[in-house]
Each structure stands twice: as structure tokens, then as C-alpha cells.
Amino acid sequence: KEKVEITKEQQALMKIITDAYNRHQIPQDVAKKLLQDQYSAEENFLLLTEMATSQVQVLVEFTKNIPGFLSLDREDQIALLKGSAVEAMFLRSAQVFSRKMPSGHTEVLEERIRKSGISEEFITPMFNFYKSIGELHMVQEEQALLTTVTILTPDRPYVKDQQAVERLQETMLDVLRKLCVLQHPQEPQYFARLLGRLTELRTLSHYHTEMLVSWRMNDHKFTPLLCEIWDV
Numbered sequence: 001k002e003k004v005e006i007t008k009e010q011q012a013l014m015k016i017i018t019d020a021y022n023r024h025q026i027p028q029d030v031a032k033k034l035l036q037d038q039y040s041a042e043e044n045f046l047l048l049t050e051m052a053t054s055q056v057q058v059l060v061e062f063t064k065n066i067p068g069f070l071s072l073d074r075e076d077q078i079a080l081l082k083g084s085a086v087e088a089m090f091l092r093s094a095q096v097f098s099r100k101m102p103s104g105h106t107e108v109l110e111e112r113i114r115k116s117g118i119s120e121e122f123i124t125p126m127f128n129f130y131k132s133i134g135e136l137h138m139v140q141e142e143q144a145l146l147t148t149v150t151i152l153t154p155d156r157p158y159v160k161d162q163q164a165v166e167r168l169q170e171t172m173l174d175v176l177r178k179l180c181v182l183q184h185p186q187e188p189q190y191f192a193r194l195l196g197r198l199t200e201l202r203t204l205s206h207y208h209t210e211m212l213v214s215w216r217m218n219d220h221k222f223t224p225l226l227c228e229i230w231d232v
């Protein structure tokens, strides 16, 4: 049985990424807001656009701390950010939803999200994804590396030097694979399950534009940054 060992360099890389991931979090907690009050579909939509706008800003700051990211072609950096922003948002949302909360809070949060204005047909796939992420009980290093692997997806639209992105993603996948083996020794399939979530994430993200335009309200307003990042 081959002994899996994380090298000193990989340990340092994981620390840089995890610290950056924890440092670059949304200031105000959307779950707390949703647990406090019930909002109208319009207020919920505004809350979503505010949260998503600030999440894109922290995503940009986070990527600056991914070793090698700033050495990529400048236009490729933009292409990777644009291509992964929605997936990073759903990944973050899943982590917010799956966070340990006092008993009964998760149920209230789920109810508030179900009634937020999202049209029915998207509720099930969205919560299926949130629950499948929750079942993984990821440690924060795994969450940070999974988001990094998602950002470093070589086949995003308009990426020119895919090999350079692939090399970076491989580096992160190697650390993540070892971490999964060490964190979940009883579950040799854990790493494969984790990567399977990325496929589910990509599918969910395909619904995103549809989810926004079908939000139960008229006149959906977006911030300039979201118009850039989301295809709206």
C-alpha cells in the first residue's frame, strides 16, 4: 500500500491557499440575514445581487494568492475568473448552507431560500447539490483547494494557454488528492466523489441565468460588475 505523504512545498502551498480563502470571505453573513427576517422576492433578489457582487470582488482578491495565477497571461486570468465566478458562487452558497448551525436553523434557512423568489424547477437540483456538498463534510483546506481547482479549469471559454492552466490545476489536484486520502482514510473513493461534485456544479451553473430571469418579480436589476461576469 503506497504511503501518501504531503511534501513540505505542498504543505506551504495548502497553507497559503487556505489562509487566503479564509481571509477573503464576504463581510456580512447572508445566512444570518435570511434567518432574521422574511424578505419579499424583490428584497431577496437585491440581497442576492449584493452578495454575489461582493463575492466576485473577494474571488478576484483570492485568485491573487493562488501561486502562479498572476504569472498566467493577463487575459487568461480574466477568462478564468469570468468562467468560474458562477460555480464559485454556488460552491460558496453550498458551504454556507452546509455549515453547522443550531438545530432547526438549517430548516428555516432552506424554507427561506425555497420561498425567496427562485422558480420551482430550480429548487430541487440546487438543494440536491447543496446536500451532496454537505454530505462530504469537507475540511476548510479541502474547500479552499476545491474552489482553487474550479477556478483553474483549463477549458473555460477564451483561455489561450490551456497548458499553463492545466499545469497549475494539476499541482492543486495532487495536493487535494493526497489531502483526501489522509483526511478520509476509510473512504478511498472520497477524492473521486469530490471531483464528481464539480460536474454537478457545472450543470447547476448552466441553470443560473435562467434562475435569475425567472425570479418571481419584474424588472431584474443587476450591478455593472454582475453584467460583466454573468451573461445577463
Ligand SMILES: O=C(NC1CCCCC1)[C@H](C1CCCCC1)n1c(-c2ccc(CO)cc2)nc2ccccc21
Pocket: 026, 030, 031, 034, 044, 045, 047, 048, 051, 052, 055, 089, 092, 093, 094, 096, 097, 112, 113, 116, 118, 208, 211, 212
Ligand atoms: O445570497 C445568496 N448566496 C450568496 C452568494 C455569494 C456567496 C455567499 C452566498 C443566495 C440567497 C440570496 C437571497 C435569497 C435566498 C438565496 N443563496 C443561494 C442562491 C444563490 C444563487 C441563486 C441564483 O443563481 C439562487 C440561490 N443559495 C444559498 C445557500 C445558502 C445561503 C444563501 C444562498
